[in-house]
Amino acid sequence: MARTVLCRKLKQELPGLELPPFPGKAGEDIFYNVSKQAWAEWMTHQTTLINEKHLSMMDLTARTYLAEQRTKYFAGEEFDKADGYVPPTE
Secondary structure, X not given: OOOEEEOOOOOOEEEEOOOXXXXXXXXXXXXXXXXXXXXXXXXXXXXXXXXXXXXXXXXXXXXXXXXXHXXXXXXXXXXXXXXOOOOOOO
């Protein structure tokens, strides 16, 4: 049976991640409080931010910015959107 968590973002009991997404306190917090679905939604949003804002993951400033945005995203705070991004239509 899959492990479930009370997802901080989606406010539901949902399947959790199989492993922390990265080491350390922040990774463990996500593991215990964020569902697979919310994490997948964040990863899509993060990819959009990286692409639309032309962020380099080699740049410590860009990585710090994404960590701040991730914290805001999962805390239910206002987070940055990609300026001018229009999602593809089906």
